[in-house]
Amino acid sequence: MYYDALVTGAGPGGCMAARSLRGAGFKVALVEKERLPREKPCGGFVSPQAAALIEEAFGPIPPSCLAQPHTVVGARLLCEGGGDYELPFPEPGFSVVRSRLDAHLAASCGADVLDGCEVVDLDVERFHVRAHVTRGEEEEEELEATYLVAADGAESVALRLLRPEFHRLYAAPRLERTMLVLSEGDMEWDPRWTGIALMRGGGGIARFFVKDGLIGLAVNHGPEKEWREGLDSLAAMLRHRAGLRLRGEAIRRASASNRMAAGGHYSLGAGCALLAGEAAGLLDPWGFGIRLALESGRVAAESIRESAGERITPHIRYRYRMQDLLERELRQRRDFTAGVGDLDVSSLAGDRSRAARRDRRALKRRFYK
Numbered sequence: 437m438y439y440d441a442l443v444t445g446a447g448p449g450g451c452m453a454a455r456s457l458r459g460a461g462f463k464v465a466l467v468e469k470e471r472l473p474r475e476k477p478c479g480g481f482v483s484p485q486a487a488a489l490i491e492e493a494f495g496p497i498p499p500s501c502l503a504q505p506h507t508v509v510g511a512r513l514l515c516e517g518g519g520d521y522e523l524p525f526p527e528p529g530f531s532v533v534r535s536r537l538d539a540h541l542a543a544s545c546g547a548d549v550l551d552g553c554e555v556v557d558l559d560v561e562r563f564h565v566r567a568h569v570t571r572g573e574e575e576e577e578e579l580e581a582t583y584l585v586a587a588d589g590a591e592s593v594a595l596r597l598l599r600p601e602f603h604r605l606y607a608a609p610r611l612e613r614t615m616l617v618l619s620e621g622d623m624e625w626d627p628r629w630t631g632i633a634l635m636r637g638g639g640g641i642a643r644f645f646v647k648d649g650l651i652g653l654a655v656n657h658g659p660e661k662e663w664r665e666g667l668d669s670l671a672a673m674l675r676h677r678a679g680l681r682l683r684g685e686a687i688r689r690a691s692a693s694n695r696m697a698a699g700g701h702y703s704l705g706a707g708c709a710l711l712a713g714e715a716a717g718l719l720d721p722w723g724f725g726i727r728l729a730l731e732s733g734r735v736a737a738e739s740i741r742e743s744a745g746e747r748i749t750p751h752i753r754y755r756y757r758m759q760d761l762l763e764r765e766l767r768q769r770r771d772f773t774a775g776v777g778d779l780d781v782s783s784l785a786g787d788r789s790r791a792a793r794r795d796r797r798a799l800k801r802r803f804y805k
C-alpha cells in the first residue's frame with residue numbers, strides 16, 4: 437500500500453503528526469505495534485500548554501479520558517534533604533488515563549490506524565520510505581510512503597535504524613528503565629499536585645501521584661540496578677514526609693525513558709524521515725514529555741506540508757522550525773530561573789537558603805548527569 441506519509445507510534449506525538457497531515461489532505465497510515473487501547477506507564481499529567489495543543493487539534497479532552505481528580509495544578513518537589521517546593525503550572529492542567537486519551541487521539545486523527553502492526557525495518561531514500569512491518573504471526577509486509585514521521589517513543593526503532601551511530605553513542609547509554617508501581621493505600625497528599633522526589637545517593641528523580649483511588653510510585657533504574665532499592669527509598673521518604681501507607685496487591689508496569697536531552701543531544705531524523713517526541717530525545721528535565729511530543733509532532737507535520745512539492749527534503753525545514761524549542765529547552769536546563777519545562781520554579785530559584793542552594797545543585801547534577 438502506498439501512502440503520502442507513514443507515522444509510527446500512536447502516542448501523543450504520532451497522533452498529532454497524523455492529524456495535522458490528514459488535515460492538509462495527505463493520505464496517512466498511523467502504525468502502532470500494540471493493539472489499541474494500549475497501556476502506557478505514565479503519570480498522565482497534561483500541562484495547560486499540552487492541553488491547549490490537544491484542544492486546538494482534536495477539540496476538548498473528552499470526560500471519558502480524564503482521571504479523578506481531573507484537575508492538576510502543578511508539581512510538588514520533595515527533596516530528600518528536607519526541601520519542599522510548589523512548582524505550579526501557569527494555570528491548571530488535566531490528569532488523564534493515557535490508554536484512553538491515546539486511543540481517542542488515534543481514533544480522531546483521520547488516518548488509517550494500523551494497530552498491532554510493528555515496524556521491524558526501514559529503507560529510506562530521498563523521497564521514499566519502505567517500512568517492513570509484522571502483525572502477530574503473519575508474514576512480513578511492506579508499507580510505502582513519500583514521508584515518515586517516527587514517534588515510536590523512548591526505545592525508538594526508527595532512531596536505531598536511521599541513525600545507528602548516534603543511537604549507539606548518545607541514545608542507548610541514556611536509556612533509563614522506569615518501574616511504575618500502583619497500589620491502594622493512604623497518603624496525606626493533595627492529589628491535584630503530582631509529586632517529584634529528588635533522592636540522595638544517585639537515586640535521581642522519582643515520581644509519585646494519587647489518582648483514581650490508587651497511589652503511583654515511579655522510580656528510574658539502570659539496567660544493572662534493581663528498581664526495588666529505589667522504590668524502598670522513595671516509600672520510606674513518603675512514609676516519613678506524607679504518612680504513606682500502602683495496602684493490598686501492587687500492579688507493576690515497566691517502561692523506559694530516553695534521557696539523551698540531559699546531555700544536550702536530540703535527533704530530528706534525516707531527509708524525508710523525521711523523528712518526533714521521545715524518539716527524538718524530547719523529554720523535559722522532570723521526565724514530562726507529552727507537551728514536547730505534541731509540539732514536535734505538529735511541527736514535523738507542518739514541515740512536511742510546507743516542503744511538499746519542493747526539491748529540498750522536509751528535514752531542513754524541521755530543523756529550522758525546531759531550533760527555538762530546542763534552544764529554550766537547553767537554556768532552561770542551564771539557567772534554571774523562572775521555568776523548567778512547563779513548571780514555574782521561581783519558589784525554588786528565589787529561595788536563598790543554604791538548603792535550597794543545595795537542592796538546586798542536586799537538581800542540576802541530575803539534569804546534566
Ligand SMILES: Cc1cc2nc3c(=O)[nH]c(=O)nc-3n(C[C@H](O)[C@H](O)[C@H](O)COP(=O)(O)OP(=O)(O)OC[C@H]3O[C@@H](n4cnc5c(N)ncnc54)[C@H](O)[C@@H]3O)c2cc1C
Nearest residue numbers: 445447448449469479480481555588589713714724725726
Ligand atoms: C512513569 C512515567 C510517568 C510519566 N509521567 C508523565 C506525565 O505525568 N506527564 C508527561 O507529560 N509525561 C510523562 N511521562 C513521559 C511521557 O509518557 C512520554 O514522554 C510521552 O508519552 C512521549 O510521547 P511519544 O508520542 O513521543 O511516545 P509514546 O507515548 O511512548 O508512544 C510511542 C508509541 O510507539 C509505539 N511503538 C514503539 N515501537 C514501535 C514500532 N517498532 N512499531 C510501531 N509502533 C511502535 C509504542 O507502542 C507507543 O504506543 C512519563 C513517563 C513515565 C515512564
